[in-house]
Amino acid sequence: MFHESQSRTVKIPVKIENGYPCLFPKGRLPALKDGTIGDLVVAAHAFEDPKIAAQFAEERTEHFLPAETELLAQINPEHVPEKYRQAFEFGLTGLVGAAVRFILCQDQQLLRRGTKNAELLPCRCSIPLIEEEAKSINHAYTLISQVYEPHRMSHTGNVFAKVWYMTNNRWKPLKSLRGH
Helix, strand or coil, rough: CCCCCCCCCCCCCCEEEEEEECCCCCCCCCCCCCCCCCCCCCCCCCCHHHHHHHHCCCCCEEEEEECCCCCEEECCCHHHCHHHHCCEEECCCCCCCEEEEEEEEEEEEEECCCCCCEECCCCEEHHHHHEEEEEEEHHHHHHHHHHHHHCCCCCCCCCCHHEEECCCCCCEHHHHHCCC
């Protein structure tokens, strides 16, 4: 769901009384500013009408990117090993920092899960610069990070923020394509 950008959040425990949220264990919810948006997370069995719960949890697969799409994995060029210094791209339109190019070997599908963030399904990817094939965009990002950023303790990252695609002659992060 949508969250106010860059805001620190506060968890407010609630209990439903007469169909409306109240402060838990008792009391009224504190006054909040008009227009405030947040999430109320409840167990699926809490809905009086199971059909409504099913609508919030509905899963569907949809096309996200076609096979042969070129993608860029964003890297920090500061600590790239000497033998890979010439094998990444820098200064591309729209991209912040440096990146390593890789290619989708098959169509990329997206799993939408009700009101949760969509997730990428497995999709083979080719990484020509390191002569590797990955099982997914996440795996490709990890393999690239291991080679180009060996100093990192962890080689995972949010690929929706760290992997970029080309649109209208400009590179944009996958998160701009994912939506909510």
